[in-house]
Amino acid sequence: MSDVAQECAELVASRRVGAYHHLTFVAPGIAKLARPGQFVAVAVGGEEPATLLRRCFSLHKVSPAGAHRGTVDLVVSAVGAGTRWLTALRTHDRTDVVGPLGRPFPLPKEPVATVLVGGGYGSAPLFWLADTLRSRGCRVDMVLGAATEERLFGAVEARRSADSVVVTTDDGSVGHRGWVSDVLPAVITHSRAAVVYACGPMGMLRSVTEVAAEHGAVAQVAVEESMACGVGVCMTCVMPVRGNDGATRMVRSCVEGPVFRGDRVRWDAFADGRCLVPEDAVGAAAMRAH
Amino acid sequence: MSDVAQECAELVASRRVGAYHHLTFVAPGIAKLARPGQFVAVAVGGEEPATLLRRCFSLHKVSPAGAHRGTVDLVVSAVGAGTRWLTALRTHDRTDVVGPLGRPFPLPKEPVATVLVGGGYGSAPLFWLADTLRSRGCRVDMVLGAATEERLFGAVEARRSADSVVVTTDDGSVGHRGWVSDVLPAVITHSRAAVVYACGPMGMLRSVTEVAAEHGAVAQVAVEESMACGVGVCMTCVMPVRGNDGATRMVRSCVEGPVFRGDRVRWDAFADGRCLVPEDAVGAAAMRAH
Amino acid sequence: MAPVDLSTDLGGVVLPNPVMTASGCAANGRELHRFVDVASLGAFVTKTVMSQPRSGRPTPRMAETPSGMLNSIGLQGPGIRAFCEEDLPWLREHGARVLVSIAGGTAGEFADVAAHLAASPAYDCVAGVEVNISCPNVANRGQVFACNPEASAKVLTLVRERLPSGTPLFAKLSPDVTDIVEIAASVLGSGATGLTMINTLLGVVIDTERLRPQLAAVTGGLSGPAVRAVAVRAVWQVHAAMRAGTLPEAPIIGVGGVRTGADALELVAAGACAVQVGTATFHDPTAPRLALDGLAGLVAAHGFDRFADVVGIAHERT
Amino acid sequence: MAPVDLSTDLGGVVLPNPVMTASGCAANGRELHRFVDVASLGAFVTKTVMSQPRSGRPTPRMAETPSGMLNSIGLQGPGIRAFCEEDLPWLREHGARVLVSIAGGTAGEFADVAAHLAASPAYDCVAGVEVNISCPNVANRGQVFACNPEASAKVLTLVRERLPSGTPLFAKLSPDVTDIVEIAASVLGSGATGLTMINTLLGVVIDTERLRPQLAAVTGGLSGPAVRAVAVRAVWQVHAAMRAGTLPEAPIIGVGGVRTGADALELVAAGACAVQVGTATFHDPTAPRLALDGLAGLVAAHGFDRFADVVGIAHERT
Numbered sequence A, B: 001m002s003d004v005a006q007e008c009a010e011l012v013a014s015r016r017v018g019a020y021h022h023l024t025f026v027a028p029g030i031a032k033l034a035r036p037g038q039f040v041a042v043a044v045g046g047e048e049p050a051t052l053l054r055r056c057f058s059l060h061k062v063s064p065a066g067a068h069r070g071t072v073d074l075v076v077s078a079v080g081a082g083t084r085w086l087t088a089l090r091t092h093d094r095t096d097v098v099g100p101l102g103r104p105f106p107l108p109k110e111p112v113a114t115v116l117v118g119g120g121y122g123s124a125p126l127f128w129l130a131d132t133l134r135s136r137g138c139r140v141d142m143v144l145g146a147a148t149e150e151r152l153f154g155a156v157e158a159r160r161s162a163d164s165v166v167v168t169t170d171d172g173s174v175g176h177r178g179w180v181s182d183v184l185p186a187v188i189t190h191s192r193a194a195v196v197y198a199c200g201p202m203g204m205l206r207s208v209t210e211v212a213a214e215h216g217a218v219a220q221v222a223v224e225e226s227m228a229c230g231v232g233v234c235m236t237c238v239m240p241v242r243g244n245d246g247a248t249r250m251v252r253s254c255v256e257g258p259v260f261r262g263d264r265v266r267w268d269a270f271a272d273g274r275c276l277v278p279e280d281a282v283g284a285a286a287m288r289a290h
Numbered sequence C, D: 001m002a003p004v005d006l007s008t009d010l011g012g013v014v015l016p017n018p019v020m021t022a023s024g025c026a027a028n029g030r031e032l033h034r035f036v037d038v039a040s041l042g043a044f045v046t047k048t049v050m051s052q053p054r055s056g057r058p059t060p061r062m063a064e065t066p067s068g069m070l071n072s073i074g075l076q077g078p079g080i081r082a083f084c085e086e087d088l089p090w091l092r093e094h095g096a097r098v099l100v101s102i103a104g105g106t107a108g109e110f111a112d113v114a115a116h117l118a119a120s121p122a123y124d125c126v127a128g129v130e131v132n133i134s135c136p137n138v139a140n141r142g143q144v145f146a147c148n149p150e151a152s153a154k155v156l157t158l159v160r161e162r163l164p165s166g167t168p169l170f171a172k173l174s175p176d177v178t179d180i181v182e183i184a185a186s187v188l189g190s191g192a193t194g195l196t197m198i199n200t201l202l203g204v205v206i207d208t209e210r211l212r213p214q215l216a217a218v219t220g221g222l223s224g225p226a227v228r229a230v231a232v233r234a235v236w237q238v239h240a241a242m243r244a245g246t247l248p249e250a251p252i253i254g255v256g257g258v259r260t261g262a263d264a265l266e267l268v269a270a271g272a273c274a275v276q277v278g279t280a281t282f283h284d285p286t287a288p289r290l291a292l293d294g295l296a297g298l299v300a301a302h303g304f305d306r307f308a309d310v311v312g313i314a315h316e317r318t
C-alpha cells in the first residue's frame, strides 16, 4: 500500500495557458512517489457529485516536499462537465486526488539520444521526462504539435528542456503547418534517436510508432483511453496489446499502461473512435459463443 | 408573466449569524415585486446538479433597486446537501433564483394590534413584516423562540422593529425557558392583538393557532411543507386546508400558501412527520377506490 | 442558412415543434405559463385526469434522489368534468395544442373519461390523447396496466372506441416490465397511434433518520436525469423493432430525464419524434423552452434542415 | 458503550461485518488491496468468472450518466481455471472471505464453473457463491436468465448439485423484470440460499456528437446512486413478501447505488442483511471501507448494539 497515495488536495494555483488551465495542487504523498508518465485520478463535482467517475490527468510536474509543501501540477483542457468543474475551482478549494497511477516512461539504461513528441496537452508530461533523461546524459529533441497555437502547450518551456524543438500546427498559426509525423523523420535521422517518447491523440501515437519503426527507434507511447476508475478495478480502459509471448490481450491501460511500447499496440483495431477486439485476441473466441 | 422573476443572482454577502447563514443576492426583479411572507426557490448544485430540486427560502428582506442594485436577503440553516452547497458559496458566485413566490401575509385594513411569532429561522420574514405593519400604524409585539440561543434569529433586530419582544428557548440559554406558546397568551392579552402572524415549525404553528383562537385573534401562519418545484406544477407540497365553502382540499402550499389562516388548516391530519388525507377531503373517496 | 424545420408528425396531427411538457410536471398550464408561453411548445401535456376528483396521497409525497426524485402524488386532480370546464378551455384560449393524459382504475373508467373528453366544446385544441396505463401511484402494488399486455390492450381498445378517429392516441408505457416491445406490440395492435415512453420506475427511499420509507405511500415513481439511460433504451428497443419490421411503424414520444437540448437529442436519435420534459421543470421552470432551443440549435449545428431527418438516426450508425 | 456487533449470517456462514465489494467493481482484489485491506471487508466479491478466458467487449465500454454510469464490459476475465490457480489463492492468502461470482452462457456452463470452483484447493476461503444470472452484457439482447423463472431455476438447480451443501448460494437478480418476487420465488425454490439484488438496469446512452450509441456494444448496464431507489424497492418488495409469508425467509444481499453509510442503511432497513458497494468504488477506491465505517456509526447512533436488529426494520415503521 506504499506506492500510491490518496490526498484531499488543496488547489494553490490555477492559471490559463493558451487553451488550457495549469493547476497546482498540494499533494506531498503523490509528489514523493511519482515518476514521469504517471497520472492522477481526480474526483470532480464536490460533495454530492452527479459526475461520479474520476478524471485522469498526466502529471505535468511534481515538486516533492522539502522546505515547501509537495505539489503536483496538471494541465487541463476543459472539455466536459468534470474538466469544467475542475478548472472553475478557486485557490484553496480542495478535491480528492489519487496517484501516482500507471507505469512511467521506461528510461534507457544508456545515455542514448531520444525524441519526445507531444500533441496538444499531451506535451504536459514531457518536460519533466526531458529533464530526467538529460540528467542521465540522454540527448533530447522535442517535437510539439497541436491544432492551433492556442492548443500548443509548453513551446517556451521546451526550449529550456530540450536540445532542439520543432513545432507544428494544423493551421500553421505557429511553426510548420502540418502534423508532427511530417517533421519527425528528419528529427530522428538528425539525432539518431534510439527511443521516441510520445503522448497525445491515438492517431498521432500510431504514426509516431510507424515513423520510429522505420528509423529503427523504439516508440514508447502514453495512451489516453476512457477510464472510469483509473486504478485497475473496472475494466473500461482496455486496449489490445501484444505481450512478450506474442499473444494479444485486452489489457487495462490504467495499470499496464498508460505507457506502452508502440509496436505492441494493435493499432489495426482502432477505428472511428472505437476499438474492436481483434479476432486473435485471448478470450475473443468465448465472446463469439455468447 | 409580470408578477414573478427569474434571475441568475450574484451572491454579494454571506455571513454567519448564530447557527445560520445570512445571504444577500443581487436580484432586482424579485426585490421589486416581493412582499413579506413570500419566498424564493433557489437552484442548488451548480451546472450538473445531482440535487435537482429547488430549495425554498423565505425572503428575510429586500432592498429594491435604487441608487444600488436590488438585493434579496435569505437566512439559511445548513441541514442537507442543498443548504450546505448554498452556504458554501462564496461572494461573486451565482445561482438561479425564482421569485417572489406564494401569497404574502395579508395586511389588516385597520391599524390593529398584532403579534408576530417566529420559531428558529422562521423569524426571518417577520422583521420586514413588522416594519410594514408599523408603517400602517399597527402595534407590533414579537415573540421569538428557538431550541437554543444559537438557533434564535434576530433578537436584536426585533428590538428595532417591534414595540416589545419576548424570547423563549427550549433550554433556557436565553430568555424564558420553554415554548413560544407558553408566553403568547400574556402577550396577546396585553396588546389586545387582533392578528397573530407566525412562521416556524408545524407544531408551533398549530399551538399559535389554538392560542390565537382562544384569545379571539386571527392566526396567519406561514407553513413549510416539503416542496419540489415551488411554483405550483408538481403537487408535492399539498396540505389539507378548509376553503370558504367549508370543504377540505389538499391545496398546494407553494401557490395557495405558504401563508394560511391558521383556523383553516386541518392540524388533525398532521402526525409524526406525515400528513394524511382527511377522510372528508375533496377527492379522498376516489383514492379509496384505487 | 434557412431555419430548421422543427415540425413533427404525431400520427396525423402535425406539431410545429417536438418539445412538450410531461404529464404531471406542469400542472394544467396556468402556473407554467408564467415562465413559458404554453403556445410556444409543440404540445402541452396535461396532468393525468381520471373520472372523479382525487385528493392524491398523503405527504411526504416526494424524496429527492441522486440526479432524480421519487414521487407518490397519486394522480391528484379535479376529475374530468372540472377539467373540461376549466382547464381545457384555458389551454385552448392560450393557443396550446393539448395532449390530454387520461387514466382510470378500470378499463371502463378509462373509456368514460375519454368519452367525456371527446364531448368537450374545447376539444378542437386536443392534439392527441395520452393513455396513462403506467402510473405506479394508482394501485397500491407495483403492478399497473402496462405490466400486462392483455390489460393494456383492453384499455386501448375501449378508449379508441370513444374518441374521434382522427385523434392520435398514445399509450404511455412503464419501463418496469421484462419485455417492453411485447407491451408496445399489444397496444399498437389495439388502437394506439403511438407510444409515450417512459413513465417513472418504481422505487423506494428510506428515511435513514426515522428508519422508515420516506414517502407516506411507501413506493413512488423515480424520474429525472438518473433514469434517462433507461428511457433511451426503451425508445431504442421499440424503434429497433419497428425498423426490423417486428413492430408496426408508429410515432414514439420520448420522455425520461431530459433537461438539456442534448438530452432531448439522445431520445430523438434513438427513435423519438417528440420529447417531453418532466422533472427538469422543477429544477428550472423554463426547462421545456431551454430544451427546445437547445435541440433546435443542435439539429442545425449537425447540418440538418429538417428535425424529422434526425429521428432514429443513431440506428444507422451503430 | 460496547461496540456494535456487526456480524451477519449469510445462511449458515457468519461474516464479521455486512459490507462487501460488488462483482466487477473491484476486480479480483489485488488492485483494491492498495486502498482497502480485503480482509477487513465482510466479504470480497469477485468479478464474474465463466469457464473460458474472455476478452470482453469492444470499447468504448462505458458512459458516465447523471449520478451513475453505463458499462458493457462483457465479463472480461481469465476463465475459471486461471481464477482458481491465481486469483482465489491470492485472496485466501490475504485473509479475504470470498463470495465467488460465476456465470455461464448455458445452464450447463454455470454448473461446470461451479464444479471447477468446488474442486479448487483454495475453496476454504469461499464464503459463498453468487450466481450471476442477470448480466446484461453476456447476451446480445436484453433478455438474461433472470428474466425467466424457469431458466433461472434450472441454473440454480444445476449449480447447487455441484457445490458442497454447506456453501451459501446467492442468485443475483435483475431489476428489469415485471415481477421480481416471482423470480425470487423460483430461485429460492431451486437451491438458492439467498438473493443478491440488484444487477444493473439495461440502458443506452447516445453520443450526441457522433449521433450513435456511445457504447460500442450499444446497450449496457446502468449503475450507481442513480439506481439506488430501484435497488431499495427490489429489496423492499422481496423482504415484504418474506414477512408476508408468500416467500420463504432467506438472506438478501443489497446492492445498487451505495456510496455512503446512509445509503447502505437504506438497503439494510429495507431488508438486506449485507450490502455491496459497486460503482462508488470508481468514485473513491476506499468507498467500501467508508460505507462500512459509516454504516457502523449510524447503527450505533440509532442506539442498536446488533446490526442484525436493523435488518428490515423499516417494514415495522410504515
Ligand SMILES: Cc1cc2nc3c(=O)[nH]c(=O)nc-3n(C[C@H](O)[C@H](O)[C@H](O)COP(=O)(O)OP(=O)(O)OC[C@H]3O[C@@H](n4cnc5c(N)ncnc54)[C@H](O)[C@@H]3O)c2cc1C
Pocket (backbone or CB within 6 Å): A039, A053, A054, A055, A056, A057, A058, A059, A074, A075, A076, A077, A078, A079, A080, A081, A082, A083, A084, A121, A124, A223, A224, A225, A226, A227, A228, A258, D063, D064
Ligand atoms: C492517462 C490519462 C492522462 C490524461 N491526461 C490529461 C491531461 O494531462 N490533460 C487533460 O486535459 N486531459 C487529460 N486526459 C483526458 C482527461 O481525462 C479527459 O479529458 C477528462 O476525463 C474529460 O472529462 P470531462 O468531465 O471534461 O468530460 P466528460 O465527457 O464529461 O467525461 C465523461 C467520462 O468519460 C471519461 N473521459 C472522457 N474523455 C476522456 C479521455 N479523453 N480520456 C479518459 N477519460 C475520458 C471521463 O473520465 C468521464 O468518466 C488524460 C486521460 C488519461 C486516460
Ligand SMILES: Cc1cc2nc3c(=O)[nH]c(=O)nc-3n(C[C@H](O)[C@H](O)[C@H](O)COP(=O)(O)OP(=O)(O)OC[C@H]3O[C@@H](n4cnc5c(N)ncnc54)[C@H](O)[C@@H]3O)c2cc1C
Pocket (backbone or CB within 6 Å): B039, B053, B054, B055, B056, B057, B058, B059, B074, B075, B076, B077, B078, B079, B080, B081, B082, B083, B084, B121, B124, B223, B224, B225, B226, B227, B228, B258, C063, C064
Ligand atoms: C416556504 C418555505 C420557506 C422556507 N424558508 C426557509 C428559510 O428561510 N430558511 C431556511 O433555512 N429554510 C427555509 N425553508 C426550509 C428549506 O427549504 C429546507 O431546509 C431546505 O429545502 C432543505 O434542503 P437541503 O438540501 O439542505 O435538505 P435535503 O434534505 O437534502 O432536501 C431534500 C429535498 O427535500 C426538500 N426539503 C427538505 N426539507 C424541507 C423543508 N423543511 N421545507 C421544504 N422543503 C424541504 C428540499 O427542497 C429538497 O427538495 C423553507 C421552506 C419553505 C417551504
Ligand SMILES: Cc1cc2nc3c(=O)[nH]c(=O)nc-3n(C[C@H](O)[C@H](O)[C@H](O)COP(=O)(O)O)c2cc1C
Pocket (backbone or CB within 6 Å): B234, C022, C023, C024, C025, C047, C048, C071, C073, C075, C101, C132, C135, C172, C198, C199, C200, C221, C222, C223, C224, C225, C227, C255, C256, C257, C258, C276, C277, C278, C279, C280
Ligand atoms: C411529480 C410527478 C408527477 C407525475 N405525474 C404524472 C401523471 O400524472 N401522469 C403521467 O402519465 N406521468 C406522470 N409523471 C411521469 C412523467 O410524466 C414522466 O413520464 C417521468 O417523470 C419521466 O420523465 P422525467 O424524467 O422528465 O420526469 C409524473 C412525474 C413526476 C415527477
Ligand SMILES: Cc1cc2nc3c(=O)[nH]c(=O)nc-3n(C[C@H](O)[C@H](O)[C@H](O)COP(=O)(O)O)c2cc1C
Pocket (backbone or CB within 6 Å): A234, D022, D023, D024, D025, D047, D048, D071, D073, D075, D101, D132, D135, D172, D198, D199, D200, D221, D222, D223, D224, D225, D227, D255, D256, D257, D258, D276, D277, D278, D279, D280
Ligand atoms: C463496470 C461494472 C462491471 C460489473 N461487472 C459485474 C459482473 O461481472 N458481475 C456481476 O454480477 N455484476 C457486475 N456489475 C454489477 C454490480 O456488481 C452491481 O450489481 C451494480 O453495478 C449495482 O451496484 P452499484 O450501483 O453499487 O454499482 C458490474 C457493474 C459495473 C459498474
Ligand code: FES
Pocket (backbone or CB within 6 Å): A226, A227, A228, A229, A230, A231, A232, A233, A234, A235, A236, A237, A238, A252, A253, A254, A255
Ligand atoms: S480505468 Fe478502471 S480498470 Fe482502468
Ligand code: FES
Pocket (backbone or CB within 6 Å): B226, B227, B228, B229, B230, B231, B232, B233, B234, B235, B236, B237, B238, B252, B253, B254, B255
Ligand atoms: S412545490 Fe410544486 S406544487 Fe408546490
